Amino acid sequence: MTDFQEETTARAADSGAGATAAFKAKQQAGVADTDPERVSLLATEVLSAVHDTIRKHQVTYAEYDALKNWLIQVGEDGEWPLFLDVWVEHVVEEVNSADRKGSKGTIEGPYYVPGAPEFQGTAQMPMRDGEPGTPLRFEGQVRDLDGKPIPHAKLEMWHADAQGFYSQYAPGIPEWNLRSAVVADEEGRYVFNTVRPAPYQIPTDGACGKLIAAAGWHAWRPAHIHMKASAPGYRLITAQLYFPGDEHNADDVASAVKPELMLDIQKDGDAEKTVYDYVLDPA
Template identity: 55%
Template sequence: MTTTHESPSAADSGASASESFKASLERRGSAASSSERVATVVTGILKGIHDAIRANDVTYPEFQAAKAWLISVGEGGEWPLFMDVFVEHVVEEVAAQNQKGSKGTIEGPYYLPDQIRLPSTATLTMREDEAGTPLVFQGQVRDIAGDPLAGAEVDIWHADNAGYYSGFAAHVPTGNLRGVIVTDDRGRFEITTVQPAPYQIPHDGPTGALIEAAGWHPWRPAHLHLMIRAEGHRTITTQLYFAGGEYLESDIADATKPELILDPTPEDDGTARVRYDFELEPA
């Protein structure tokens, strides 16, 4: 069984995720919605809540406990964590219905923009004694017609061998295991990094209290996060998992897909090597 470790505290991660999300809104902008659209969506959400209350005979003490929990999620800065773990996969599923190209999945709360840009063949920034199985991840970025996309960006980030993300754990150096690789004139890339570990989402706060009360587990399988960009094409945000890994069938975020499973080949020097190509549709 893989050795796994706890993630940073919910308070620390919540604060970092909230600040990162607010910064991303400024960068990406917020989509405007008509009052009719807002009314439709909010009415649907409220109807789902009302139906659940009626179907499960929710009591006043349970209602008050839910109110207290909602307040604690806000005070702890855990809304990005909660929404990304329990809600985002359905939003992504709806968005993917009319999309072509490579499979996507959730972004999650640990993305940080403006990371170091690296050439098509590169090693991610890491500590000299970075633990973990060396991993060489290579592939090609193409359009849906099969033509290579030169100068595409492969924005990659992932946890380390102990389940920690840089920017969300004080002891991990800034920018560790993050980078933006720019593909060559044939759309190719080769990234040297280390294989990440499964990790528990921060669970010492209100999100963790809900998970414990429901009898669920807080684990995510090991994965690489990727955001693939090319001018004139729809950006793909995805995660790639590892064959045989723990929690693939019980991911707390429900974000795994069969098309996103890597099966690295071990080499004589202990390095694992794997290839995965991406296809982007026109924007």
């Protein structure tokens, strides 16, 4: 099979296992570093909310057993990162970003991988020969709250391909395909040369897919580009940037779309271009 054919065999269990392994690799602090009173408060209130739902809707034993079976499958499929990032993370991000004065952020999602190839000033995004998708020049500048350029800020970019798959989470795709980082120049300017990603459905053949089907929801995410922007002395920001006109901007399954994150896409011959600037808050 070619790379472009093989990636269509990606399974939810494989993607889930990869997301779980990536999360474990980056996780440094756990419950042991959290105030026990805080753990008790949050756990008690979450459980109380579950108890209230059971009482309010008179949950039956059959429904309770179905829930237990589903929770077990979420673990077996390795889909806890997917479940939490799709249906919970957007509220955590909202709470933790409420005091930002600079650029808006949104969820990271389960598919970030640190250590992507790094470029100075301009990145030619790693991609396969004949990579499908409209060529896209993505450029911008990083500034502080006073409008001053931040020299040598670091920008990281990753996104799905034209079939909606991420490298390292689907078979047949080179390790760093459509993943790279740029160190901005003295004026905080950066460029990524990449291709437009496609909308995609989150994996539906595993436990999360069963929830979606049972609830009559849809599994679609609008096309988007993931980015992180950082610099010493400033708060890291994580964002997803979206394309105008995508039919799922208004009903993203992950509830991560914000008006401030919409790109201004311009035609450039057979290609496209866009400018997106970041304003970073002090640390």
